[in-house]
Amino acid sequence: MSTTDGRLAVVVLVSGSGSNLQALIDAAASPASRFCITGVISNRPGALGLQRAVAAGIPTRVVDHTLFPDRHSFDAALAEAIDGFSPGLVVLAGFMRILTSDFVGRYAGRMLNIHPSLLPEFQGLHTHRRALEAGVREHGASVHFVTDELDGGPVIAQVRVAVKTGDDEASLAGRVLSREHELLPQVVDWFASDRVALRDGRAWLDGKALQEPVECCA
Numbered sequence: 001m002s003t004t005d006g007r008l009a010v011v012v013l014v015s016g017s018g019s020n021l022q023a024l025i026d027a028a029a030s031p032a033s034r035f036c037i038t039g040v041i042s043n044r045p046g047a048l049g050l051q052r053a054v055a056a057g058i059p060t061r062v063v064d065h066t067l068f069p070d071r072h073s074f075d076a077a078l079a080e081a082i083d084g085f086s087p088g089l090v091v092l093a094g095f096m097r098i099l100t101s102d103f104v105g106r107y108a109g110r111m112l113n114i115h116p117s118l119l120p121e122f123q124g125l126h127t128h129r130r131a132l133e134a135g136v137r138e139h140g141a142s143v144h145f146v147t148d149e150l151d152g153g154p155v156i157a158q159v160r161v162a163v164k165t166g167d168d169e170a171s172l173a174g175r176v177l178s179r180e181h182e183l184l185p186q187v188v189d190w191f192a193s194d195r196v197a198l199r200d201g202r203a204w205l206d207g208k209a210l211q212e213p214v215e216c217c218a
């Protein structure tokens, strides 16, 4: 859905620092931006991302997962909070909860996640550590549509980062994260411009099914 000025309404879900949220806030502040963040929701009351939203004048909600007896009741409350902001797109930006199939289905084709690896490599947690252990020369991050398979939905775009001799988990994570801040606003902008879609289980860009993820950001 759109805001009154015709921009796409986006809700961002965070669990922690929210540096990717900040990148979206900064991008949305540009007069040329085609999207607007109408709400930020966190499952953690103390998430720094909530403070970033407040500082930017964006309404926030907390849906604390520890207060719910099971995933279904948490996801139902989360969906209610999201729908209260009437978004056309939901972005998981460091949102560290596994979501139920019903929830994922409700936002099919309009929910994106950013994951810190070159998917399909290193789905799940501790991606930087695992990339170093595997001895890969290239690592990176991916933005994909969210489907039932954890970190397994169709990938839209990626950033590639060279692994350097002497890298440790923190140095590699830092370099990947700074590139994530280019990647995520770019893909959200494409979505807001109707350039990206999920169709027949595949990611499409500019009317063509992607054979492989687009490399960002040339």
Ligand code: GRF
Pocket (backbone or CB within 6 Å): 014, 015, 016, 017, 018, 019, 020, 021, 093, 094, 095, 114, 115, 116, 141, 177, 180
């Ligand atoms: C990022 O690396 C993102 O890819 C992953 O969690 C991290 C969140 O960082 N899903 P931030 O909260 O955006 O700073």
